[in-house]
Amino acid sequence: MHHEDKKFKVGVLGATGTVGQRFISLLAEHPYFVIHALGASQRSAGKKYPQAATWKQVKPIPSAVREMVVLECKPEHFAECSVVFSGLDADVAGDIEAAFRAAELSVFSNAKNFRRDPNVPLIVPLINTSHLGMIPQQQSLHAPPLKKGFIVTNANCSTTAFVVPLAALEKAFGPIESCIITTMQAISGAGYPGLPSLDILDNVVPYISGEEEKIEWETLKILGGISEDDGVKAFDMHSRHPLRISASCNRVPVIEGHTETVSVRFARRPPPSPQQVREALVAFTSDAYALGCPSAPRHTVFVHEEPDRPQPRLDRDFQNGAGVCVGRVRQCRVLDIKFVAMANNVAIGAATSSIINAEFAVLKGLITP
């Protein structure tokens, strides 16, 4: 079967919110995902989409969506959807996504609720699509067991920016032992209305609730493998090579694009040189791109040579924000190597990740039209 020949009906949950709007913008131009159903809160249900949403994207509302009526987030309204993308807020995502899975729907979620579930993959599509291998167990352990329904989550936007280059480096040079990250995160990462302007204009807020813990935990799940014991699979949390992560998270007056400074120490002695690191990052290609996911970027990690790049305003739209940019690869006097990473938090840091994950699942036969 050639998936390009087939179209897949997809649904979007939380369709009126910031992430939902981004899903709609991206899916409106997708080669084979076709928006079929939009779900939002009771307050929005029954309205046409332009009336229900306060559209905040630079591109206008896609014409295919202008006449669609928003539905409540109930599985029966999405029964025809091969894929359901969730941009729901965390306070409602848990119950709704569980109900959708139980109704045999395939859910690709940007919410945090299931990220720590031991049977739910947490996938950054440029690096650990192999974690889709956990889905059969997720389905068989469900009560009752599922045939088609599952949940796949993607990572927090601030994790995505540095974990992609870390994966590339581990592939090339073996385990990383420790990593110190400082993030300078865009306001769009907080959703809408998000940060009051009085808090962030001419300011830095050196704190984002829960963010550092998310980063420190998620990285282990994403970079780790899947162990198997007596036929039971488990995410190994990088436990064969303990990895210490320390993050300091900050909000800065930038609209889109998280910029991060990253210092790493490798287990291997001597560590690779900055030049070797650069070459490894350039050489790294995602399976998603190699296998033909249409939304996967050609350059998984684009390495800048200019000393003052990447910059969020200049680089966040490169490759539609689907890749990660790295620059300033150099020695760290305390650990081994340091660099700057930048990723578009609303693209590869959110909706784009879910979409590539779904594209990969299609390629692997986990989803059928």
Add this chain to the structure above:
Amino acid sequence: MHHEDKKFKVGVLGATGTVGQRFISLLAEHPYFVIHALGASQRSAGKKYPQAATWKQVKPIPSAVREMVVLECKPEHFAECSVVFSGLDADVAGDIEAAFRAAELSVFSNAKNFRRDPNVPLIVPLINTSHLGMIPQQQSLHAPPLKKGFIVTNANCSTTAFVVPLAALEKAFGPIESCIITTMQAISGAGYPGLPSLDILDNVVPYISGEEEKIEWETLKILGGISEDDGVKAFDMHSRHPLRISASCNRVPVIEGHTETVSVRFARRPPPSPQQVREALVAFTSDAYALGCPSAPRHTVFVHEEPDRPQPRLDRDFQNGAGVCVGRVRQCRVLDIKFVAMANNVAIGAATSSIINAEFAVLKGLITP
């Protein structure tokens, strides 16, 4: 002698620039320093100050300065000045400051030119005023030897923010072994015109030319002691306890106030707890304040308990920007302790440091009216 009874005539070099304007604003309200002479480039010389300077401070030009005529930066015009503050640009500061010293003037400079000179103290007045002890050697090694003339420099603004808490921690817990810093620096640190607005609005620039090297080098000179060998003194660069510093410097769209994330590892095992660190920072008092320098802040390091402080916009004017603010003291999973430091780059990070240094020199009898 009660220094409060006496007034000291002071001069300001580079009086029309950003740092010079700040010197003027601060000195206009000083209890015993009285602005006597203003120096600037040939282009400005001969004009009244308001005509020569493009005044960019929030406070208006002090009335005492409105009628002053700007002079060329020649020592003979400043012969009556007990203290000369230099806010000169680096491209001219070297020759001019040297000439002023040779003319037996006491120069307190914010420029970088003499910071690495082996006989010139590099002083952050809240922590290493003891380095004034190098002045006699600076004078005696000069050709011809000097009686009164000397140069004292203060640190780069981004160094100041974190080196003050580091000094407090070394005093309480012994040597620090390594330190990783990420800075988020205000645009005013680049002077005027400085950064084009097109480069920084809605953006982060992850690079400031030469800044990381300055930080990594200056810290060693400031935190180190003075060794003596055969009667010759030398800055020991913290060499008895090698200290590794790794900095990543970024420019963010903030007008004033450098915010920095700092992770430190102590030599001592086990390291102090976050609570012990907080207490040591609170307990630390500068000699400058203890001895009565009028511009020294009561709280050398103010420790915030709120999780989201310090913030540059809310905290940069606390104590007239003369202290350093610290918050979020917590464990670091890679090194020992991490925290956020924030300092006003144009106050304690620049002109205020020079002024406190001069106040301390007055107290020590190095300067006479």
Add this chain to the structure above:
Amino acid sequence: MHHEDKKFKVGVLGATGTVGQRFISLLAEHPYFVIHALGASQRSAGKKYPQAATWKQVKPIPSAVREMVVLECKPEHFAECSVVFSGLDADVAGDIEAAFRAAELSVFSNAKNFRRDPNVPLIVPLINTSHLGMIPQQQSLHAPPLKKGFIVTNANCSTTAFVVPLAALEKAFGPIESCIITTMQAISGAGYPGLPSLDILDNVVPYISGEEEKIEWETLKILGGISEDDGVKAFDMHSRHPLRISASCNRVPVIEGHTETVSVRFARRPPPSPQQVREALVAFTSDAYALGCPSAPRHTVFVHEEPDRPQPRLDRDFQNGAGVCVGRVRQCRVLDIKFVAMANNVAIGAATSSIINAEFAVLKGLITP
């Protein structure tokens, strides 16, 4: 009686909000108003002020207020207050302020609720303090009649900036016939949380709900006089010389300080020249300053000569933000004269106005300790 010898106990309603915080900051340094009681919502009542308020001012919470317990906004808790300042939100200000007046309290309100009341003065203290003359009628028409209680309101922040120079011009040159204003308003005018940062960073929002109507209506009440017919007083809404006002209101990414372009046409032909207008603005002095209100600015209208001033960031703190700045006075090719006005929306545009109004009422004997 010398009012300076006496202290007046004052209360602040809406003490935890943006305007309430500004009242507290200003009153903490007032020569004779002493903060005695703080009122806020039920949710805050019973808590110490620092716990109840999310303090967002650059100056720390005044020490006199740190231990005060927030009260509910009930008149019995404020019985000892000679003056009650209200920074309440419009959705609750109407009932609460009415109840306070009925309880014989003197209320100076920044809320909009009573601005259009035919017996409540709407006073910009730099220009129409004579409207306090309406208070006896407000008291006598109350049921039951009041001896001490009354309400005085101050104007919307965007009105204040241009109405002060308009009053100065009418005083010098007679009636103004029409006026076109475009505002560029700071985000702090919308309170906290106010505008989401995603809406205003790198943006202009050319709309502020209800603002243009407020400007167009309030101006007539403020610049008009008080007519009397059969012993009944009424605000004449400038009706003897009909005045047409047209405003276009915009929000811009500025923290404090509303900047406005203003074009006016005078009834008088020929109209005054730009130079005459400048001189009239400079010459204008408020009664509040002339009579000694301590918070009234020396320069009611400060006229800038530089071509690029006033600017909100550089000029908003001049005279503690209590005056109005004007610049670029020049001919208008369509009307007669145009200029730029700038006023600090949280100072003279809000809390400072209420305080000067109360100071003036003290001078006039309307308030006793």
Add this chain to the structure above:
Amino acid sequence: MHHEDKKFKVGVLGATGTVGQRFISLLAEHPYFVIHALGASQRSAGKKYPQAATWKQVKPIPSAVREMVVLECKPEHFAECSVVFSGLDADVAGDIEAAFRAAELSVFSNAKNFRRDPNVPLIVPLINTSHLGMIPQQQSLHAPPLKKGFIVTNANCSTTAFVVPLAALEKAFGPIESCIITTMQAISGAGYPGLPSLDILDNVVPYISGEEEKIEWETLKILGGISEDDGVKAFDMHSRHPLRISASCNRVPVIEGHTETVSVRFARRPPPSPQQVREALVAFTSDAYALGCPSAPRHTVFVHEEPDRPQPRLDRDFQNGAGVCVGRVRQCRVLDIKFVAMANNVAIGAATSSIINAEFAVLKGLITP
């Protein structure tokens, strides 16, 4: 002849500057203009384009240009170009553009130097392409007379935003009598480096040197017609119906997109209603679009119905920034009608205008491959 079948070689002068970069970005995707030669200052000449330019566009340097070598701005290097676009700075544009014209080259300039030349058309391509009719006279009056060479200029970016809706209104309702405009202009209008960030962050600068005069003068030339007397053509400067324009220009912290408030008075009594104005704006279509210029927008004036639009951040990229957005059409209490206009200053306000002008000239046979 079908122009689509033919390609036209084009040159770009000032290729390394802000406007030049925009020309290159746009031309790289053009259906029939092909970049053939790039000119810049002597300092850049001889370098490959990526080495000569500090590229500041969000899109990467087009691949077709990466290997091109920058030339000096001498006509002989551009002899093969059918069209030469000029993004030169005003201090050099005059001589260079004159030399290119004298060498029989067709110059479409964004510089101001020839805008006031009585034989050079000043064309906003959405409204007055008929002014191309002045070119034969420009050629014949040249010494020596020219066969192919000419200069066409486009308008200042702040003029473009409001003059397009004005033209639409004059077409529908007859002459406009007076117009008051306040601009809120983006920083990119000042080029690079342009405004220092310290001048504009958290600020409004109510002055742009020379801008108000440009607006007031250019509007008359653009909206006026061409009179003919004894066979000599002249721009009539709207003199048959004198039009008074009064502009107040401000710089605001916005990256791209000029927002303007506009009040107009019509000669016709009674004036049209807001609804009639909206309909006339919607109905207006440019000749450039009607005749098939590929860069002309479908909606010459897009009229927003939402009360808070247009906004520069959300609307500046609509139609690639080639149209003008209008919103908030309503009555003006002083003149007749007021509205908000917004145009992308670097697209239709600069390079896009030149390109559409050239496309139109191709259609009219003024340019041949």
